[in-house]
Amino acid sequence: MRALDRKLWRDLWHMRGQAIAIALVVMCGVGTYVMFLSTLGALRVTQDAYYREYRFAEVFATLKRAPESLRARLAALPGVERAETRVVEQVRLDMPDFVEPVTALMVSLADDAPHGLNGLHLREGRLPLPGRPDEVVVSTPFAKAHTLHPGSRFHAILNGRRQALTVVGTALSPEFVQQLRPGSAFPDTKRYGVMWMGRKALGQAYDLDGAFNDLALSLRPGADAQDVIDRVDELITPFGGLGAYARKDQRSHRFLDQELDQLGTLASLFPTMFMGVAAFLLNVVIGRLVTMQREQIATLKAFGYGNAAVMLHYLKLVAVITGAGVLGGTVLGVWLGAALSRIYMEFYYFPWLKFSLEPMTIVEAAGASLIAAGAGTVVAVWRAASLKPAQAMRPEPPARYRETAIEKLGLKRWLSQPTRMILRHIWRRPLKSALTVVGIALACGIILTGLFQRDTVGYMMNVHYGMAQREDLSVAFTDPTAYRARFDLMGLPAVEHVEVFRSVPVRLRHGHLEHRTAIRGIEAGGELQRLLDADLRQVALPADGILLTDHLGKMLGVRAGDRIVVEVMEGNRPLREATVAGLVKEYLGVSAYMELTALNHFMHEGPTISGAWLAVDAAQLHALYGELKGIPRVAGVAERVQEIRNFNRLMDETMLFFTYVSTVFAVIIAFGVVYNSARIALTERGRELASLRVLGFTRGEIGYILLGELGILTLAAIPVGLWLGEGMCYYIAHTMQTELFRVPVVLVPQTYAFAVAVVLVSAALSGLVVRRRLDHLDLVAVLKTPE
Amino acid sequence: MPEQSAPPPLVASSPRPIFEARGLTKIYQMGEVRVEALRGVDLDLVAGELVVLLGPSGSGKSTLLNILGGLDTPTSGTVRYADHDLTVDDDAAMTQYRREHVGFVFQFYNLIPSLTARENVALVTEISQHPMTPEEALALVGLAQRMDHFPSQMSGGEQQRVAIARAVAKRPQVLLCDEPTGALDAQTGVMVLEVIARVNRELGTTTVVITHNAVIAAMADRVVHFGDGHVVRIERNASRKAASELSW
Structure with missing residues (x-):
């Protein structure tokens, strides 16, 4: 092995603590990237393959009842490859x-x-x-x-x-x-x-023997789905057709697609943030590490090593550290990606999972890390190597320290000499100090992004199930039912309070924008189902007009006062217009609401309901279930507590994993940054501190000088970090607005406290390590050798 | 005592000088201070001679040495080594010049701490045309037994001898030593000087030694006195003393 390469490995061994910390930071960045993209890739590839192999239909329709003979006409429509009728x-x-x-x-x-x-x-x-x-x-x-x-x-x-x-x-x-x-x-x-x-x-x-009430179609390549839908609607409307819809509106697909889109958003956002932070740190840390070797670079040059050889040497050093991080990150990312995919498998019912890792994913992650590290190295080596060796080997001229603003303000006499040293040192290299602050702040910030989702989800649940949907049980009828069913429900055991609703499937249209949903007709002044405004105050139901979920308003591009077209998807499918009376705040799903009698009136029907919300005495729930089972009209019963439980289970399975992983990564990154900052500060100032020891300063006093600086920078970084973190959370929330749910940014004090604690503990641990090294400063060597 | 006007360089009986410096000046900007390190130096050095540059610290001798070694360029004036123009600020050419012709010994050794003695020497032999082996070079400085020790495991004298081995292993035409004994006690210093004299004698390497220790001047062929950025005067010793005869 060449001597220069030996130097490389020995240097690596010598700085192993820092090298490991840097590699860990890279590993976390790459790991997140690979984890998300491999999971997303696996799910997408699996979805495609599953749909293809099992011939997932492309157009769907539901109708009341049509004779089987209609099938041939459907199959003969232009663009239709295959038409299947079902019950x-x-x-x-x-x-x-x-x-x-x-x-x-x-x-x-x-x-x-x-x-x-x-x-x-x-x-x-x-x-x-x-x-x-x-x-x-x-x-x-x-x-x-x-x-x-x-x-x-x-x-x-x-x-x-x-x-x-x-x-x-x-x-x-x-x-x-x-x-x-x-x-x-x-x-x-x-x-x-x-x-x-x-x-x-x-x-x-x-x-329905010889008849059907449901339809699935596949299309010829290149067929226009909307054209087919229009033609199908023409054929099925006389048979109580409820409007054909494309695969993109099919319930399972729509949810799956939105989930995957959301994962896609996270997959581009989170790793980019983590990689960005890791790359930034890598650049700063490597740059400073190389700068420390200024004298060795000069010596190598004095003996005839050219700039290219010196550059290559340090690039190799950095490549080894970064490469180790990339390798570890890839392995970790694949492993976590497989675990995350398995979690999604629990939730999405795929027959198999095709794990797929695009080589490009690794290339991108490795490329970003190596470029960041390489750039830091090249700049630092260039700076050191472009000096004349004679100059580089001389101690640097005394740095130009100045009195700091704090001192100029007249606070000087309150500051001890060591405190002045700390302040002036920070002040002398404002950019370097700022970079350290930004690095620690970023690390602090990404901790928030991992945790905020939990806080937010807790808050959303609170609003949705605590303030809006407050029933114990909801009962849905098989068909629209006369209003008097309400009194039957009230007579059942355990039932303490009943509120009824009408639910009408509709297509809402505004200009070229449309959305399939249902209009809920609810009782004015109801206690079990409340609509909330943006400030979460209960909204009084207007006697006329329609209320939309705020997000639905956005999807349709409407505001209060606008007129929208309501295409009713049941009965004889009337086409009506309605005025948007206002928007209501909802975090989950999108809906439209009307006052119950207004909706009945709108539908030109008598008092009709589709279901009811019940407040019940939990002790007698079993008896109530027994009774409900015996009522044929009852299509289904949902228990709010169960919904909450289902939700929490889902969250435990998916989001907790995610939160846990990203938090661990963020913590590692935070520690990596703080530790490296402390170690570099020690190397940079070791001589000066040893000289102070020679002058009679105690270990405690020089520890104060070194760690005081780290402490000030860390403390300065915390508010910046919390602010940056909030910004990142808002950005994530903003990019995750979907029909399924909208994420408000809610950060509970414990989350801030946790982020701050991680940074402080990292700083304290790094401080301890550095402090231990300070205790072993070689005082004699300092006096004998130049800087 | 020093004359104010420097006598012309001694050239008469010598062959064509290997180094020719004329009117060298060097001005540094040190922080906020402007330092005139050389104020017009003329000097010739002849192949194979051992020259001691003597002068107080700050007199400009290190600056001259750095320029001769291609570690720095003068602000004005000309300096030539054989057919190399050393005033040209061309990093690649200077690197090549140092690699092929010059060996350095520094006051603080400048060993790579992560490499053993043998490896420190190998660092240089690996990029040289006709080097000795690191083992030979270390044997030359009397360190055959300590080849696998790291700098931190060696005394200052031993480290300096490794530095000399590293400097001479490539068989340079020129050996430039900047205060080679500056960080050493007298006894160790003498040992190091012996090695330098031996290299000069046995390999015929043109050797320049910087010192502010006048005693060392006795081992030189010529002594160049420096003061305040000038060559103050040049003396030729009738006979060179062996390093072992020196003491301070």
């Missing part, structure tokens, strides 16, 4: 040993075409035999929640008739990657599931 019904299940009502979406399977659209990925067992009304395939997550296997039996209410069903298989479908109960934001696999039955059997149960 889809929401059914109530009676699961053994489970007292609460359970709802399932029952989807028919073509008896004659096993390779049709929306193919099933069988996990266990087989498909139902044609014509067997007692055989079903259940979705894997539902089967898991109820430990169902082929042979398991339970009962369902099919079209008002109780029927025994036998599980013959469990399966996954590209149509239900996300299995969400309509109106619910979070999966609840115990209370909602999807199952499949033979077409003939299900058709007969619902008097």
Whole structure:
């Protein structure tokens, strides 16, 4: 090995503490990057492959009832590749040993075409035999929640008739990657599931033999989806069609896509921030490390090493440190990415996960790190090497210290000599001091970005389930029902208070912007469901007009007073206009609201309701469930506590992992920065401090001089860091506004405290390490050798 | 005592000088202070001679040495080594010049602390045309036994001898020593001077030694007295004393 390379390895060994700290910072930056991008890549690739292999349809429609003969006309539409008719019904299940009502979406399977659209990925067992009304395939997550296997039996209410069903298989479908109960934001696999039955059997149960009420189409390459939708609508409207929609509006796909988009946003945002911070630190730290070697650079040059050779030497040194970080970060990122992907697998029901790591991802991460480190090195080496060796070997001329502003203000006599030294040293190199402050501040800031999501989610839940949705139970009817059902509900056991609602599926249009949602008609003055304004005060329901979720207003580009087109998606699908009466604050989902009687009036109908919210006596809940199970009109029951639990479980599984990882990374970065700042300060000032020791200063006193500077810079960095962190949180929140949820920026005091504590503890630990080294300063050597 | 006007350089009986300096000046800006280190120096050095530059600190001798060694360039004047023009501020050319022709010994050794004695020497032999082996070079300075020690494990005298081995291992035409004994006690200093004299004698290396210790002047062929940025006078010793005869 060449002597210069030996020097490289020995130098590395000598500065191993700092090298490890730098490599860790790089590792965290690269790790986050690789973790996010590999997860995102894996999910996207898996989604694509799954959709393709299982022939996920591209246009969907629901209708009341149409004769099977319509299928041929649908299939013949230009652009349509394949048209499949189905029977889809929401059914109530009676699961053994489970007292609460359970709802399932029952989807028919073509008896004659096993390779049709929306193919099933069988996990266990087989498909139902044609014509067997007692055989079903259940979705894997539902089967898991109820430990169902082929042979398991339970009962369902099919079209008002109780029927025994036998599980013959469990399966996954590209149509239900996300299995969400309509109106619910979070999966609840115990209370909602999807199952499949033979077409003939299900058709007969619902008097739809030779007819269908649901439609799935695939398109020819290059077909215009909107054109097909318009043509399909023309054909199905006479049969109670509720409006065809493209895959992008399909519920499972839409949610999945939005989740992946959001992950994509995080995947570009977080790693960029982490990599940016890491790169910045790397640049600063490496630059200062190289500057420390000014004399060795001069010596090498004196013996005839050219600038290029010296440059290469230091680049190699930096490449080894950075390379180690990149390597570690890649391994860590792949490992975490696999773990994160597995978590998403729990939530999204994919049959398999294709793990994919684009080589470009690693190249980008490595490139960013190496460039940042390389730039820091080149600048520092260049500065050292462009000096004449004679000059570089001479001690630097006494630095130009000046009195600081604080001293000039007349505070001088209150400051001891060591304190003046600290202040003047900070003052002398304002840029360097500022860089240290910025570095520590960035590290402090990214801690906030990891934690804020928890705070925010807690706050959102509080607003959504504490201030807006306050019912214990919500009951949905199978069909719009006469208002008097309210009195039936009030007569049930445990029920203390009832508020009813009407829910009308609609398409809202404003200019060329449109959105499918539902208008909720709610009772004025209701206590169980409240609408809130931007300041979270209850909004009084206007007697006329429609209220929109603020985000929906933004999506449609409307403000209070604007007129919007309401295309009702049920009954005879009237087209009406309504005035936007105002916007309401909602963090989860988007909806439209009207006063109940106003909505009934709008629909030209009598007092009609779609469901009710109940306040109940928890002690008698079992009795109530028993009663509700017996009412055929009740399509489903949702318990608010369960929703909250489901949400928290989801959060525990996904966000906590994320928060945990990013917080750990942020902490490592923070420590890396503070530690390096302290170590470099020690190297830079070791001589001066040793000289002071010779002059009779105690260890404590020189410790004060060195660590006092670190302390002042750290303290200065904290408010800057909290401010930067808040800014980064606002940026993240801003980029994460979706239809699913909007993230307010909420930072609880504990989060600030944690970020501050991490920085302070890092500083204290670094201080201890440096302090220990100060105790071993070689005083004699200082007197003998030049700087 | 020093004359005010410097006599012309001694050239008469010598072959063509290897170094020729004429009218050298060097001005430094040290912080806020302007320092005139050289104020017009004329000097010739002849191949194979051992010259001692003697003068108080700040007299400009180190500056001259640095210019001769290609570590620095003069502000004005000319300086030539064989056919190299050393006034040209060309980093690559200077690097090449140092690499091929010059060996340096510094007052504070300037060893690379992370390399052993052998490796410090190898650092230079690896980039030289016809070097001796690091082992030979270290044997020459009497350190064959300590080749695998790190600088921190060696005494000052030993470190300086490693520095000399490092300087001579490439068989340079010129050995430039800046206060080689400055950081050493007398006994160790003498040992180091012996090595320098030996290299000069055995390898025929033109050697320039800077010192402010007048005793050392006795071992030189010629003594150049420096003061205030000038060559004050030049003496030729009738006979060179062996380094072992010196004491201070």
